[in-house]
Every structure is written in structure tokens, then in C-alpha cells.
Amino acid sequence: MELFSMAILGLIVFVCYSFTYLIWSLVLQYWKDQPCYMLAYECFKASEDRKLNTDASAKIIFRNKNLGLEEYRFLLKTIVSSGIGEETYCPKIVMEGRENCPTHDDALYEMDEIIFQTLDNLFSKTKISPSQIDMLVVNVSLFSPAPSLTSRIINRYKMKDNIKSFNLSGMGCSASLIAIDLVHQLFKAYKNTNSYAIVVSTESMGPNWYCGKEKAMILSNCLFRIGGCSMLFTNNESLKHQAILKLKCLARTHFGSNDEAYQCCIQVEDDDGYRGFRLTKSLTKAAAKAFTLNLHVLVPKMFPLKELLHYYPLLRKSSKTKSSALVETMGIGLNFKSAVEHFCIHPGGRAVIDGVGKSLELSDYDLEPSRMALHRFGNTSAGGFWYVLGYMEAKKRLRKGDRILMISFGAGFKCNNCVWEVMQDLDDANVWKDCIDSYPPTSLVNPFMEKYSWLNDEYLSFVRME
Structure with a gap:
């Protein structure tokens, strides 16, 4: 009996020691972590x-x-x-x-x-x-x-x-x-x-x-x-009182081991020797899978405990799915608005913005900054995020304490996402100064069709254009 009591006491001491060591390690890690x-x-x-x-x-x-x-x-x-x-x-x-x-x-x-x-x-x-x-x-x-x-x-x-x-x-x-x-x-x-x-x-x-x-x-x-x-x-x-943003967390996912994903967004030469950037139909599928993998890492870092209690069953379910549809693989049923106030989706194209918005159940208001940045400046590649952020700032949407989720996709195939905290109220009109009052426009339809719809005329099918 005495040996049993000593064993129990030893186990309790070991558990307390382990718990203390864990807490101390987390404290040290927090102290060591450099703010950005x-x-x-x-x-x-x-x-x-x-x-x-x-x-x-x-x-x-x-x-x-x-x-x-x-x-x-x-x-x-x-x-x-x-x-x-x-x-x-x-x-x-x-x-x-x-x-x-x-x-x-x-x-x-x-x-x-x-x-x-x-x-x-x-x-x-x-x-x-x-x-x-x-x-x-x-x-x-x-x-x-x-x-x-x-x-x-x-x-x-x-x-x-x-x-x-x-x-x-x-x-x-x-x-x-x-x-x-x-x-x-x-x-x-x-x-x-x-x-x-x-x-x-x-x-x-x-x-x-x-x-x-x-x-x-x-x-x-x-x-x-x-x-x-x-x-x-x-x-x-x-x-930090001068800062506009603080990096809260960042997750990087590389899906390059998948051949189809690797080839979906790649610089090559065509059959005639012209060099360019090829974007295949597999891009949407690769983006969905890469985003899902990224969320598995990012979500536990950014969500409140209440949402996380619902997260793990959904995580297990989504990890088993074979579907490539954006709606089924990306959002995995989470309420992202419980974790962040703003969504900064890279303005790479309308299909990507709309797909992410649908999968995360975002409103037109949430997607407006990315859509407007695409409309006004196009896809400016890696610099595109900051035109979206500039739109939010010019529209005076960003207030101290707000959180921003940035979502990006890139060749490789990669998905890199992060969360920022807004450190002060932001209202600089920046590069949007000359046009922010006219945004959002009543229509995003490009007038190209009005002038060049004749290209679709059936009789041209029999004509060789020089």
C-alpha cells in the first residue's frame, strides 16, 4: 500500500513538473517571439x-x-x-x-x-x-x-x-x-x-x-x-504606436509535390517558341486543395475557442473528401467572420475571388475591396494585396483592433495566408485618391463587347482575318 501511495505521489509530481515545464516553455517562446x-x-x-x-x-x-x-x-x-x-x-x-x-x-x-x-x-x-x-x-x-x-x-x-x-x-x-x-x-x-x-x-x-x-x-x-x-x-x-498593422499569424502551404498542381501555373514556351505564362483549367482545383491544407494550419491559430470546438470534426471530415469543388473543400463550414473583420483576397482573377467568397460564405461587402482592386489595377501579381488594403483604407473601413485575413495563391503551387491586426484607425486615400469616390461603380462589365461584338458574327466564320 505504501509503495502504491509513493507511486501515485511520484506520478502527481511528474505531471506537475511536466505541466510547469510546458507552461514555462510557452512563456519563453512568447518572450522570444519577435513582433512584426x-x-x-x-x-x-x-x-x-x-x-x-x-x-x-x-x-x-x-x-x-x-x-x-x-x-x-x-x-x-x-x-x-x-x-x-x-x-x-x-x-x-x-x-x-x-x-x-x-x-x-x-x-x-x-x-x-x-x-x-x-x-x-x-x-x-x-x-x-x-x-x-x-x-x-x-x-x-x-x-x-x-x-x-x-x-x-x-x-x-x-x-x-x-x-x-x-x-x-x-x-x-x-x-x-x-x-x-x-x-x-x-x-x-x-x-x-x-x-x-x-x-x-x-x-x-x-x-x-x-x-x-x-x-x-x-x-x-x-x-x-x-x-x-x-x-x-x-x-x-x-x-508600435506608429505602426499601422501587426502580424498575428502566417501559414504557408506548398502543393508542388502534386504534378497537376505544379503544372497549372507555369512559365513555358509554346510550340512556336513564344515564351509565356500558362494558366490551365486545373488551377481552380489546385487552389482549392492548397487552401484547404493551409486552413488546417491557420485556423487553430486565428479562431476563438468556441469556433475551434466545432472545427476538429469538420477538419477530419474535410480531410477525407475527394471533391475538388471550392465550396466543399475550402471553408469546411467555419464562420470566418467570428475570427476576422476584413478579407483581403489576392485580386488574381474574378473566378478566384468569387470562389473563395462562396466557399467562406462572404458577402459582396467582404469581396468588394478585392473586386475593385482587380477592376481598377488588374492582377499586379505579388503587389496586388496592397491595392486591396489601400481600398479598405481609402474607404475608411479599417479601425483599431480590426483583424484582416489575407489569402493568396501562387505558382508552385502555393497558398500563403496570414492575419493582421490593425493598430490604428486608417484613412489614407493612397493610390485610390483620384477615383475612390466613384467606387464601387454601378457595373463591372467591360465595354469591350459594345465596340467589338461584331467578332461574334456568324458570317466571319467563313472569312480569314488579316
Whole structure:
């Protein structure tokens, strides 16, 4: 009996010790975790002569001699239903008619224009000197020169010689959150509680304009436009009263082991040797699966306990489903509005925005910022998030304490999502200043059909268009 009592006592001591150790480990982990505050961001806005209206779009399309009537009709249908308006911005070399023969200097010019304009505005706005920057991360998927773009920035602004610089390429539309995650990890690794970091997210559009006739590759010309954003971050707790956002949690999912997902969004050459970006019908299926996998990681970090009690049975059920439908695999029955107030879906295309909205049971109000960013600026790749955030801010939707869920998909295939906390009431009109009062418009229908509906006339089926 005495031995039994001693065994019970020993077990109790062991359990208490284990529990204390667990609590202490969690406390230490909390103390060690470095905060990640966003102090400011600046989006790129091109000059008015770059606007791609209906007539400019038609001119670009009709000068491609590789296209025939079937391709013209496909483009007409795609443009009209894309959700993109007439005020997006086109690369300079495309407006000048030189998209079929881009040079290295053209690529550098496009990057310099976007990167240096946004960085100049960011430094001016925050009064932070380039010499104070400790970390620099640049993500551009389709252009990686030597010296790197980070080196080009460091040289231009004469940044300090011990700066930690990283150049990310090939990451696709979700690269912005990858870059931010890298900054957050660097804050933890270097344990300097007074660091500044810059993230630049953009894409090389002009030199990668597709000049062939494959429909799956023409899509990229219809959706992608020039844009980008530069952001300033710090882990300095004393500056949190100046911060606009605080990173609460971030989850990254890579579905590249699946061949179909890997191939659904990929840069290739067509049969005629024209290089472009191919978007296949499998993209929606890959996005649904990747998003579901991501939510399994993200949901426990962002939801209140009450919702989590309903989560695990749904998690087990959704993990067994074989369906690829967005509605059945993405939302898994959770009330996302119990965890966040705002939804920032990457404006990659109308189908993706609508699909995510349907699966998460979001309202038109929730989807409005992403739809309007797509309409006004198009798909600006990794920089697209911040045009959506800018819309929310310009509409004075963001109040202190609000939470924002950012949802992104990218080549690979990747799904990267995160949650931000709004640190102060935000109302800067930013790049939306000249048009925010006219948004949302009464209709998102592109007027391309009004002028070029004749392409669908049956008699043209017997005519070869030159």
C-alpha cells in the first residue's frame, strides 16, 4: 500500500513538473517571439498615358499577327468577363508596340520605375533613412538580373554594408507573404529588437508579354498589369504606436509535390517558341486543395475557442473528401467572420475571388475591396494585396483592433495566408485618391463587347482575318 501511495505521489509530481515545464516553455517562446509591425506601405501608380482602355487593348490584340478569328473571339469573351476595367496600367514597351522584342534595358527600366518610385515615397513618408535599413527583401518572379535587384537598390540608396539582403524569384503571386514571413523569421534569428526591414513586391510584365496564340497563355495578357508595392517593417516595440498593422499569424502551404498542381501555373514556351505564362483549367482545383491544407494550419491559430470546438470534426471530415469543388473543400463550414473583420483576397482573377467568397460564405461587402482592386489595377501579381488594403483604407473601413485575413495563391503551387491586426484607425486615400469616390461603380462589365461584338458574327466564320 505504501509503495502504491509513493507511486501515485511520484506520478502527481511528474505531471506537475511536466505541466510547469510546458507552461514555462510557452512563456519563453512568447518572450522570444519577435513582433512584426508594418509602419507604412507605398503602391506604384503609373502615368496616365499607360492606361489600357478598350481601344488600346484592341490595338495591341489586332497587331499580333499570330492570332486568328478564333483567338480574337476567345480574347473578347475573356476580357469582357474578367472583371478588369479600362483604367489599368500597361507596360511601357507594350504601349509602344515593342512587346515582341524586349531588351534587358527595358526590363531594368520597368523595375527601376516601380521600385524607386515606391521606395522614394516610402522613405519620404516615414522619415526613415535608407541607411537605417537592416534587412531588404525583393520578390520579382520573372526577372532576376546580376547584380541582383537588391544590390541595385542598395547601390542607389547607398545602404550600409552589413545589410541582410535577399532576392526572391519564381515565387508567383503569393511571394509578398513569403517575403514578409522571411522578414519575421529574420527578426527572430538576429534577436535585434530595434531593426528595420524593407520588402519590395512587384513583377516584370513588359518583357514577359506573350506574343503567341495558345489560349491558356493568352490569358496572362488579359489579367496581368504593372504594379508593385514597397513596405517598411520593424520589430521595435517602442514604435508600435506608429505602426499601422501587426502580424498575428502566417501559414504557408506548398502543393508542388502534386504534378497537376505544379503544372497549372507555369512559365513555358509554346510550340512556336513564344515564351509565356500558362494558366490551365486545373488551377481552380489546385487552389482549392492548397487552401484547404493551409486552413488546417491557420485556423487553430486565428479562431476563438468556441469556433475551434466545432472545427476538429469538420477538419477530419474535410480531410477525407475527394471533391475538388471550392465550396466543399475550402471553408469546411467555419464562420470566418467570428475570427476576422476584413478579407483581403489576392485580386488574381474574378473566378478566384468569387470562389473563395462562396466557399467562406462572404458577402459582396467582404469581396468588394478585392473586386475593385482587380477592376481598377488588374492582377499586379505579388503587389496586388496592397491595392486591396489601400481600398479598405481609402474607404475608411479599417479601425483599431480590426483583424484582416489575407489569402493568396501562387505558382508552385502555393497558398500563403496570414492575419493582421490593425493598430490604428486608417484613412489614407493612397493610390485610390483620384477615383475612390466613384467606387464601387454601378457595373463591372467591360465595354469591350459594345465596340467589338461584331467578332461574334456568324458570317466571319467563313472569312480569314488579316
